[in-house]
Structures are given as structure tokens and as C-alpha cells.
Amino acid sequence: MNELLEIAINAAVSAGAEIMNIYSKDFEISFKSDHSPLTVADERANAIINSILIPTKIPIISEENKQINFEDRKSFESCWMIDPLDGTKEFIKRNGEFTVNIALIKNMRPVLGVIYVPVTKTLYYAVVQDNKAYKIDLSSHFFANKMKGQSQLLVPSLSRENEVIIVASRSHLNSETELYIDDLTQLGKKVSLVSRGSSLKFCLLADGKANIYPRFAPTMEWDTAAGHAICNAVGLKVMQIDLEEELKYNKESLLNPFFVVK
Template sequence: MNKYLLIAIEAAVAAGAEIIEVYSKDFEVQLKDDDSPLTVADERANTIINSFLTGTTIPVISEENKQVDYAVRKGWTTCWMVDPLDGTKEFVKRNGEFTVNIALIEKGKPVLGVIYVPVTETLYYAEVKTEKAFKCKIPNHAFSEDLLNTSVSISPDWNLTSTLRVVASKSHQTPDTDVFIKELKQEGYEVELVSKGSSLKFCLMAEGAADMYPRFAPTMEWDTAAGHALCLAVGLEVLQVDNDKPLVYNKTELLNPYFIVQ
């Protein structure tokens, strides 16, 4: 296995264990400058992940790290892209639909990705060049490399019918999404909405539990990089709405344009 993928897996699972420790107790919720929530789980998970990744000597872009100016970042041909707790709103709601996201970026493209779902102890991982993605269980967040032998391969459902399973966000539904769904119906499709939080939406696409994921709401690069890698590995595309080009990473601004996974 790619050594960086293994490091990312170990980091994600360790962070997930810490997140569950916080999740099982009462915790305070702070608000960032953009009014998004922040908990001690975000901070502790970030510290753990950084402790694993710093040893690789590859720079880290994380939602909870101090952001490095693009004048420095533009010289990075390779970097880690991390969201230590994706779906903090879901975490606060205690609905279980939050994840740990770690991706490795090379020349603006995700080359490997790890998504760990702490509540269900489910690990998703992929290396894009192998064109395969996998999932497995990590009982009690006790990771050992042997557990990867229990992994099962995942793939999209390419047998599309007149009914499209369209992924919608639990916390970020928008009027633009409603218009998009209306247009699909006008084209003759039946639309079945599949609602999920965090990067689990990418997982649904990669494992064939959904057919399309339109995102007409703001996301940051760390929200999408790991899921993007997962989707690329199984033959799906993550395309910008305006120009049908793939999302790219380590841009001047880390805000993503609207996109569609298909």
C-alpha cells in the first residue's frame, strides 16, 4: 500500500476515536468569524492529524490550521488537504453524519483520499492511480493494517434508470438546488432525494447508493478533496457547474465553485 495512504488512514481513525470521545459527553459550541460552529472535537482531531502528517514533511492545509498565504502555497506542488471534522453542524445535532477527511494533492489534483465515519466506524479510502476504492469497518477505532484485508471494493451504479437518486445536503439545501431538481423533472426524470451530511454524499456516489450530487452552496477545498479522490478512483467526475472542468486544489482562494458529481 502507498505509504502516504496508510499514514492518512491511521491519522483519520485516530482522529475519529478522539471525536467520539468528545461526542459521548457534553461539549461547548463556539462560532467562528463566518458563524460556522467549532467544538473541541474539531481542535483535538486537527492536532492528532497534524501529528501524523508533519512527519511526511509535506505541507498541510487544514480547516483548523492558520491559513498560509498563497504567495507561499503557490510553490507547493504537493500538499495535504484536511478537514478534521467535516459536518460539525451534524456533530452538534448528534445525528452521526460527520466525517474525518484527508486527501493528498499533487499539482492541483487529489491523488488519494481517506474518509472516516466515526459513529459507524466505517473507513473509505482510495488511491486514484489504482482506479479502485474500498470500505471497511474499524471496530472500536482500533486500527491495524491487517484490518484492511477485510476491505470490500466499492463502485458506482452505472445502470441509470428514469429515476435519479439525487444527493442533497442536510444542512445546506439551496434554491439553486431546487431549480436543478425541477429541471431534471422537466426532462422526464423521476427524482428521489437522498439526504446526507458531510462528505458522506461523496461516499454515496462512490458506492452506488446515489446517481448525482449537485452542490449549489459554498464548500471549501478541504470539504471536497478526499471525496473527490474517492470518486475519481471509481470513474466519477467532480465538475464545476460553469465550465465542466474538474475542481482544482490549492488555488489562490480555497473556496470551491459550485459543482456536480456524476
């Protein structure tokens, strides 16, 4: 597992370096069939990640790859789940709140997660079975295994009876989320809100900067898998709304149900 972690980190950081090359220049924006934006940064990051992960011989599911038919996918015991540029809207706005997400899925559960924040060169990573997650601020877009000793252990925030810090989407705060916040307020909770783009929301919870992440808007499996792994490694759960089970991966539909992380 450690070897696969190193490969995933290398892929994420290498993709982040290429994303920043494009971020510093003018770039064109196109749109997919679902009207979501696409840039050359998404495509080049995806190509880099694929080139590094293909030698592992583990199937790859990526937002920017041609999607594999479920009849073929359903036999996968393991697969990579990739979002080469999570937060393309944030990338276009140039607010820095975008990430590279790489997760390893085994038997429909995330077992390894890597999230890289190219603008700040912050790397988050975890192997779930180790029950630990880490972050490190890099000096350049480069990571070597010997640098793990410089990483900081992530510690989630202890629950406070009457105080809740909710992290919500920078681009997708909707009425359902507002109602969820209102319900907590009605219960006598002192609620504060932190807004972030992309998978940074998972990172804030794992790092003790927030308590709850409610998501009442569409996400795909590649949006959540890496953050799910990192949160699981520190004891947090990513629970489906109205179901007593966590999100699953490599489903027939790669669209996630609504969920709450806490």
C-alpha cells in the same frame, strides 16, 4: 503512495477516536468569524492529525490551521488537505453524519483520499491511480494494513435512463438545488432524493447508493478533496458548473466553485 495512505488512515481513525470521546460528553460551542460553529472536537482532531502528518514533511492545509499565504502555497507540488471534523453542525445535532477528511493533493489534483465516519466506524479510502476505492466497517477505532483484505470494493451505480437518485446536503438544500431537481423532472426523469451531511454524500455516490450530487452552495477545498479522490478512483467526476473541468485544489482562493458529481 501506499505508505502515505496508511499514514492518512491512521491519522483519520485516531482523530475519529478522539472525536467520539468528546461526542459522548457535554461540550461547548464557539463560533468563528464566518459564524460557522467550532467545538473542542474540531481542535483536538486537528491536533492529532497534524502530529501524525507532520513527519511526512508534506505541507498541511487544514480548516483549523492558520492559513498559509498563497505566495508560499503556490510553490507546493504536493500538500495535505484536511477537514478534521467535516459536518460540525451534524456533530452538534448528534445525528452521526460527520466525518474526518484527509486528502493528498498533487499538482492541484487529489491523488489520495480517506474519509472516516466515527459513529459507525466506517472507513472509506482510495489511491486515485489504482482506479479502485474501498470501505471497511471497523470493530474499533483501529486499522492495520493487514485488514485491507477485509475491505469491500466500491462500485458506483450504473446510469439509468429515466431514474435518478440525487444526494443533497442535510443542512444546505437551497432553491438552486431544488431548481436542478425540477429541471430533471421536466426532462421526464423519476427523481428521488437522499439527504446526508458532510462528505458522506461523495461516499454514497462511490458506493452506488446515489447517481448525482449537485452542490450549489459554498464549500471549501478541505470539504471536498477526500471525497473527490474517492469518486475519481471509481470513475466519477467532480465537475465545475458551466466548465468542462474538475475542481482544482490549492488555488489562491480555497473556496470551491459550485459543482456536480456524477
